Amino acid sequence: MAQYRGGLRKWFREGWVDISRKKKDGSHPACGRSSAKKGGKYPKCVPKAKAAKMTAAQKRSAVKRKQASGKPVSGKPSRVATFKRKTRRKKSAK
Secondary structure: OOOOOOHHHHHHHOOEEEOOOOOOOOOOOEOOOOOOOOOOOOOOEEEHHHHHHOOHHHHHHHHHHHHOOOOOOOOOOOOOOOOOOOOOOOOOOO
16 A cells, blocks of 8 residues: 555544643543534634644634634634734834
């Protein structure tokens, strides 16, 4: 069997977790949700390795941007970047 470097097989091996929720032991549950209730929120999912490297502030920021994306729960999930892009400040003309 040929060894695959990417694709869906790699995605499943990464072990995605939902950083918008926590278990009682402090770890994050597996990505996904059991039902799409009205008024519910989309999970913010990242690979387990990335979640372990993120600070609490980075996790809060990512979840806040995901849930503020404005998409209703019944529609297609929106993709929001995990880390906010840094913007350059324009030099002021003197």
